[in-house]
Amino acid sequence: MLADLVRPFTLALVKGSADPAPARPAFTVTTPRWLGLLPVHRLHLAFLADFVIAWVVFGTALNMMISEHDRRPLDAGIGMIYLTAISTALPIVLRHRWPLAAWRILLLGTLSTVVVPLELHRFAQPVFLPGVGVAAVMCLYSVAVRCERQITLAVWVVSIVFMWSVDQHAYTLGAGGIGLTVAALFGYNVRTRRSATEKLAEEEERTRLAEGAQAALAERARIARELHDVVAHHMSVIAIQAEAVPLRAQGDAAQLESGMADIRGLSLEAIAELRRVLGVLRDPEGRTETAPQPGLDRVGELVANARTAGLTVALTWSGSADGVPQAVQLTAYRIVQESLSNVMRHAPGSPVAVAVVREPAEVRVCVVNAAPRVVPPPVGGAGQGLAGMRERVALVGGTLTTGPTPEGGFSVEARLPVEPA
Structure with a gap:
């Protein structure tokens, strides 16, 4: 029982992984010809928007902390300031390719700002930098879209508990909790709809294959019936003719020749019908017999x-x-x-x-x-x-x-x- 409760958190924090990224992401456009010098021929607009948001978050956090550092130097130094700004913005860029890894980086980066004495209360109230909330909501949404339900639930719980343990300010708990919950629910809804669409497409493909197989079986049955009718009738007539002609001729060469001519005519007719039935199977271009x-x-x-x-x-x-x-x-x-x-x-x-x-x-x-x-x-x-x-x-x-x-x-x-x- 305890292992079942711990497993989702183990997957969220250490062992779990997200589903593969879509082969062709949505909101993708082809670059115009006059931009042919660009290294990419297709632009992923969502990724481009994430890059812009990440740059704004990085610049905002960095300017805020450097301005405070110029007025009153921090014990952690300028290097820790840059690392904090990068750990806040980088997950936004990585969330499309590695959503779970992006959330872990954001969690570790935010945790480091708490452990290391950056005196964040001097920058903002509540303690978290403004960009952390934006990055958390975007990463949690990506996790909900690309990960299993139990992993999404564990990520949401860890995020809420971590936010509450660091800052009990009412605004943080209210706005942050609502934002994370809405992101998780909306992402899970998108994942459910995508899964239903994929299953519907798979079911349609299976139906199409089944209908094709059924049509092939029906065509085989039709050809089998045609072959049976042609062979059974003509061979029966030919066999009886072959037995009856010598008995009726009784040494008369003219009557024997006439009977053999009838047998030959029936044989040619049988061959003609067999060719007509098998014509479709032998036609490499799939044309049907028009006779x-x-x-x-x-x-x-x-x-x-x-x-x-x-x-x-x-x-x-x-x-x-x-x-x-x-x-x-x-x-x-x-x-x-x-x-x-x-x-x-x-x-x-x-x-x-x-x-x-x-x-x-x-x-x-x-x-x-x-x-x-x-x-x-x-x-x-x-x-x-x-x-x-x-x-x-x-x-x-x-x-x-x-x-x-x-x-x-x-x-x-x-x-x-x-x-x-």
Whole structure:
């Protein structure tokens, strides 16, 4: 308990230190060009004001003591007079860079004038020189701005006790106590506001970094969905085509050549889409790909590719794509693409019904396949396509319903709003 009480005073008098000075102090101006010969290019106005005040305090104290010394020589001599004047003015100059050290110098200098018989009562009443009060208030303010609260409190207590122990004059106790208290409170308020401003800036920076990381994650998820849709659909069609073409050709070179040409066309289309998706990542200048995204007008191509792969697909289209946002069109396209890919992987040979209906307020996409004739072996990574579809639908504010049908097939139905909610 006693150590906790003594620690603040130990920090204030011996061990403590102030926070680093601001990198760019306030009230700083750039020197004009016609003053280019000056050794500094930026002037700290507060420091310049402190220097002027210190010079006035030094001159006032020195003239007062030398005048009294000429009338009646002091026992301490002229050297002690200069040392006293310097110890009164120097802390004002040092308070911006080393506030706690400046207060200690002022305390020791004032203490020396009490211990050494300078007969200060001959200069002023109360005992303290006029400049001591100014220096004490300015130093205490700097300590409160740059030091911890416990150090500031200890400095204030030591200053008040020292002032009371040296001079019990009512004016000294009243004016000095009020001045020191106001300086400490005002400096502490400035420190609190600066700390709050710094914390707010740090919080804004953390928020900015978090938003950037979130945006990066969202972009990675978007690219992953695009890559999954492109690779899964085209590779499924290509794999089925590669198996079906030799069986259908049965030695017919022309039909085999036609089937291989279809496989080549699907491969080139897959490569083109992969290049479009990866174009942003490979662009060193950050330019985005300007090629149009697939939309509802290309759903027929998906169905045609699926039919080429041997899938029986019935397409129903109702309405027009005019006025449908590109994001909604891309989402509908990817849902049809992923659904057909899932049928090829999990229910090969099953007939599929694809319906795209444009209603006034939404676009409804429905893909239903019948029960598979032969249950294929389990495919690794099952379920990722459905998760990607749900994410896409959620991004445009729609709803997705998936699940088995009573006949043993599978149904995917999405409702995509045309206008944002």
